[in-house]
Amino acid sequence: xxxxxxxxxxxxxxxxxxxxxxxxxxxxxxxVSWYQQALGQGPQFIFQYYREEENGRGNFPPRFSxxxxxxYSSELNVNALELDDSALYLCASRxxxxxxxxxxxxxxxxxxVL
Amino acid sequence: xxxxxxxxxxxxxQEGRISILNCDYxxxxxxxxxxxxxxPAEGPTFLISISSIKDKNEDGRFTVFLNKSAKHLSLxxxxxxxxxxxxxxxxxxxxxxxxxxxxxGTILRVKS
Numbered sequence: 001x002x003x004x005x006x007x008x009x010x011x012x013x014x015x016x017x018x019x020x021x022x023x024x025x026x027x028x029x030x031x032v033s034w035y036q037q038a039l040g041q042g043p044q045f046i047f048q049y050y051r052e053e054e055n056g057r058g059n060f061p062p063r064f065s066x067x068x069x070x071x072y073s074s075e076l077n078v079n080a081l082e083l084d085d086s087a088l089y090l091c092a093s094r095x096x097x098x099x100x101x102x103x104x105x106x107x108x109x110x111x112x113v114l
Numbered sequence: 115x116x117x118x119x120x121x122x123x124x125x126x127x128q129e130g131r132i133s134i135l136n137c138d139y140x141x142x143x144x145x146x147x148x149x150x151x152x153x154p155a156e157g158p159t160f161l162i163s164i165s166s167i168k169d170k171n172e173d174g175r176f177t178v179f180l181n182k183s184a185k186h187l188s189l190x191x192x193x194x195x196x197x198x199x200x201x202x203x204x205x206x207x208x209x210x211x212x213x214x215x216x217x218x219g220t221i222l223r224v225k226s
Contacts, residue, residue: 004157033213042118042203042216043158056212090157100148100207100214105157 004029004093004106012112018079021109023091025072029104031055031096032074034066037088037108049074050096078111086113117141118206120217129226133191137204137217140185144206148214149178149189152201161202162189165209194224 005024013019025032031050035043045058049068063079072093078085088110094103119138127133135149145166150158164171164178164187171178177190191198204217 035214035216040218042120042205042218043214045213045215048212058213092157097210099163099210100146100205101160101163103160105159107155107157 004091004104006089006091006106006109008109009107010110010112012114013081014114015081015083017081017113018077019081019111021076021078021089021091021111023074023076023093023106025074025093026104029093029095030072031094032068032072033092033103034074034076035090035092036060037090038084039087043090046076081113083113086111116218117144118204118215118217120202120204120220122220123218124221124223126223126225127194129196129224130193133189133194133198133222133224135189135191135202135204135220135222137187137189138185139187139206141206141215142185143208144215146207146209146211147178147180147187148205148207149176150203150205150216151198152203152219158203191222194222196224196226198222199224 033048034046037043047057048055052068067075088108090108092105148163149161152158180187201219203219205214
């Protein structure tokens with residue numbers, strides 16, 4: 001049983017560009033959440049996907065969008081990158097209906113926007 | 115609007131002693147609380163949780179205390195070990211809600 005994996009590990013983009021981050025859920029987990037962790041802060045909820053539909057969204061603008069695929073893997077897309085988008089992006093997976101004790105985080109993707 | 119606050123950015127403790135990490139919250143709707151531990155280059159890992167119907171939960175060296183009237187929880191680690199050195203995040207949720215609200219984290223250093 002593999003855990004939650006994310007790719008790429010690091011990437012550097014320039015302001016105005018677009019980026020796609022990827023997440024593979026733990027086997028059997030049908031719910032994926034994305035979080036943004038800025039330097040010196042805790043993770044902030046971006047959105048959650050369940051059965052390929054967005055199932056809750058935090059206080060992030062529409063240029064943050066996502067997808068979930070039939071195999072429960074997920075993508076986070078960010079358009080028109082801004083300097084403040086520089087952060088660690090974490091995804092987490094769990095089975096819908098279970099507690100957060102059963103949620104597992106991936107190692108994150110470190111995004112730097114120049 | 116920081117609904118979950120960890121007011122101590124860092125804590126340094128001698129090996130074998132008790133580590134106490136604190137967390138305050140403002141949203142009275144929160145009824146489920148978790149502590150996560152995070153090492154560099156890794157995602158947060160679940161440590162221990164507590165439901166609002168309890169005031170204490172223990173798991174080995176880790177105990178979480180919840181004071182609902184004060185909207186305060188704390189994590190006690192006894193005895194502290196050098197391997198406990200990490201960033202600790204407090205998080206809160208509504209049971210079966212769709213998101214966790216995290217504090218800013220406390221860096222714990224356990225000196226040997």
